[in-house]
Amino acid sequence: MKKPKLLIFDINETLLNLKPLTVAINKSLDSKHAFSLWFRTLLHYSLVETLTGNYVDFSVIGKATLQMTMQKFNKNLSEDVLDSILGNIRKLPAHEDVKEGLKILKEDGIKLVALSNSNEQLLNEQLQFAGIASFFDAIVSVQAVASYKPEPAPYKAVLSKMGISPENTIMVAAHGWDILGAKRAGLRTAFVARKGHAIYPLDGTPEIEGKTILDVAHTILKN
DSSP states (O other): OOOOSEEEEOOBTTTBOOHHHHHHHHHHHTOTTHHHHHHHHHHHHHHHHHHTTOOOOHHHHHHHHHHHHHHHTTOOOOHHHHHHHHGGGGSOOBOTTHHHHHHHHHHTTOEEEEEESSOHHHHHHHHHHHTOGGGOSEEEEGGGTTOOTTSHHHHHHHHHHHTOOGGGEEEEESOHHHHHHHHHTTOEEEEEOOTTOOOOTTTOOOSEEESSHHHHHHHHHTO
């Protein structure tokens, strides 16, 4: 395997543990399925916005789809309560394997970029809270291109910003849809098999697969 010059990392779930947000949503809507339904709905409507040629901030879509999910579970929570629940996304810890994995990749001289559907301010707050912002050479939000992953524009924007070709770049993500999107944009890919996540069977096979960021890092660096 040819060692990449650039690694692009998805953030939520791939690097950050969503447990605080998961617990808050499931508890507030009184269902162990509430978070899962909300997150799928959030991704669905972000893609609807992109496919219909529109862009609305991810946090705004997040609140709107939480209102939809709330109705699904016959709850009637106030605006303040919804804002409080969603505020947990600003205080997510990094998965235990993340700091060590990013550290050894950084020390090897590979460029590291954070890429998220979250807006720029929120993304920076998340990375600072988790204590991993300093590992990245650039922090990029899809806000810059007003288009959500897995549409090609966000991936290509990072390549343009860093001046590195897709064949020298690996997208690292815990979502099958993100892996597929990056592949379709010409990038190489690495899947982090976080609990409950799977590779998309139709053309979604990554170059690298590992259970953790550290596993992926070791695979990259042994070549």
